[in-house]
Amino acid sequence: MPNDTPPPTDPGDPRARSRLAWAREALAAPDAALERASMDAGFRSYWRTGGGNGPSRIVMDSPPDREDVRPWLRIRDLLEAGGVRVPRVLARDVDAGFLLLEDLGTQTLLQVIDDGTADALFDAAIDQLLRLQAIAPPADLPAYDEALLARELRLFDEWFLGRHLGLALDCGDMETLDLAFRRLVDAALAQPRVLVHRDFMPRNLMPAGDGLAVLDFQDAVAGPIAYDALSLFKDAFLSWPPERVQGWLARYHARAAAAGLPVPPLPRFLRDADLIGVQRHLKVLGIFARLHHRDGKPKYIADAPRFLAYLGEALPRHPELAPLRDFLDRRVLPAFDAHAPGAAAAPRA
Numbered sequence: 501m502p503n504d505t506p507p508p509t510d511p512g513d514p515r516a517r518s519r520l521a522w523a524r525e526a527l528a529a530p531d532a533a534l535e536r537a538s539m540d541a542g543f544r545s546y547w548r549t550g551g552g553n554g555p556s557r558i559v560m561d562s563p564p565d566r567e568d569v570r571p572w573l574r575i576r577d578l579l580e581a582g583g584v585r586v587p588r589v590l591a592r593d594v595d596a597g598f599l600l601l602e603d604l605g606t607q608t609l610l611q612v613i614d615d616g617t618a619d620a621l622f623d624a625a626i627d628q629l630l631r632l633q634a635i636a637p638p639a640d641l642p643a644y645d646e647a648l649l650a651r652e653l654r655l656f657d658e659w660f661l662g663r664h665l666g667l668a669l670d671c672g673d674m675e676t677l678d679l680a681f682r683r684l685v686d687a688a689l690a691q692p693r694v695l696v697h698r699d700f701m702p703r704n705l706m707p708a709g710d711g712l713a714v715l716d717f718q719d720a721v722a723g724p725i726a727y728d729a730l731s732l733f734k735d736a737f738l739s740w741p742p743e744r745v746q747g748w749l750a751r752y753h754a755r756a757a758a759a760g761l762p763v764p765p766l767p768r769f770l771r772d773a774d775l776i777g778v779q780r781h782l783k784v785l786g787i788f789a790r791l792h793h794r795d796g797k798p799k800y801i802a803d804a805p806r807f808l809a810y811l812g813e814a815l816p817r818h819p820e821l822a823p824l825r826d827f828l829d830r831r832v833l834p835a836f837d838a839h840a841p842g843a844a845a846a847p848r849a
Contacts, residue, residue, distance in 0.1 A: 515563065519598065523549060523559045526591040526600045534559060537606075543567040548603060557590060560599040569597050572718040582635035584628055585711040604713050609702035610737055618740070622732065624712050625705055626752050629728055630759050632714070633694040637722035644696060644723025649688055653681045653779060655786025664789035664801070665835040673827060680824035684782075687775040691724035692762035700728035701735045725756075725763060726773040727780070734777055734810055736784060736803060742813055749773055774814045778821065781807040781814075808836065 524532045527549060534547040537558055543566040547559040562569040573594070579586050591600035613621050642648070657677055661667045669677070697704075697717050704716040729752045733745045740748075749770060756763045763769050785807050788800040808828075815825040 515561070518596065519547065519559060519561050522593060522596060522598045523547070523557075523600070526559075526593075526598075527554075527557065529553065556603045558587075558601040558603050560601055562597040562599070564595065564597040567597075569594055569599060573599075575717045575720045578635060578638070578720075579632060579714065579717060583631045584635075585708060585713045586717070587713060587715065604706045604708055607707065608715075609705040609707065609712060610735070612707060613702055613738070618744070621712075622748055623751070625700075625702075625732055626729075626755055628705070628712050628714050629697075629700060629732065629752070630755060630761065632697060632700075633725065633728070633756070633761055634759065635695045637693075637695045637720075641695075642721045643693075644688065644698075644721045644727070646685055646689060648721070649685045649779065650681060652783040652786075653684065655790065656782040658786065659789040659793065660785040660804075661832065661835075663793050665832070665839055667831060667835055673831065676823045676827045680821055680827075683820055684775055684779045687772065688724045688727075688779060691726060691772050691776070692764065693722050694725045694761065696721050696723040696727050697731075698723075698727070700731045701737075702732070703735070703737055724772065724776050725761065726769060726776050729753075729756075730773045730777045731780065734781075736806070739806055739809070746770070771818075774817060778811060778814055778818075778824075781810045804836070808833065 520532075520534055523534055524530050529549075529551070531551050532549050533551040534549060537546040537548040544560060544562045547561065549557045549559065560569070560572075562572065569592075573589070573592070576586050576589070587604060588602040589599055590602065592598070609621060609625065657669060657674075661669065697714070698719045698721060699716055700714070705712045705714060707713075729749060732752075733740065733748045750766060753763055753766050753769050764772065785804055788804060788807075791797040792801040811828060815821050815828070
């Protein structure tokens, strides 16, 4: 439950009336009220109950015509069966798109982690990640296959380069991107495959009394083993010194190997993490630009410099991606700096 708090919705809205009526019935509390708790980057929203007897609860509102709640429930049940701490469902109306969940509080891991607590909290996050990765992906679960990886990468040139920066790419630019994307996809497909959350980061983890609860898992796939560990330590909203990230990746690797997960030797794993990280950083830049320009959610694009910095830190370690690094230096970073006058220059790759 990401901690975005948009303006309150119109209480006369039919969806708001239906949500309140359903919550009162589920709680058996005719005087219960709802206040905004948080909202996803997608169409789900979360509402905290108040005014009734007993502890507060969370109502998840997932409009059926925009974001079917069934995939969320399916993966939740799969993770819970594998020992992963996930939000408990207390009541549900799948057709209407309403769930009543336990209230895990108001703070995600993103809001409580700091330099002094990071080692212990990341170890707790690894606890949950190892349980998640030990679950056999269902046969019909989507795969992080070539088509999905390539589609995600194309968000970068369509939305970040084209729509956000207004760059017109020539044939040489497209050849550079095509070659880099091919190498990134091949590297991802060569990794051992496990269950992948796809957004395993502090914003989607919440401290609970019995461990960190895992959120926002509905887009899980079968895919590269390094993906979630890299996402955890190279977060979309919080950056750490590269040497600490390397240490945490090595810590994850040691624990994963001890747990019997199919991690390759450490040098290969660190390379895999770097390369799947480059794929993710490019994708996220595209997603944040799309959220801004298509969905009217401008706050995410403010974190674009973080992902450009991640690329700048990783690309020099991989000579096979030197053309991509040169393209970023020559075309992308100057355009980004010009697009944000008065802002600090983006880090060079």
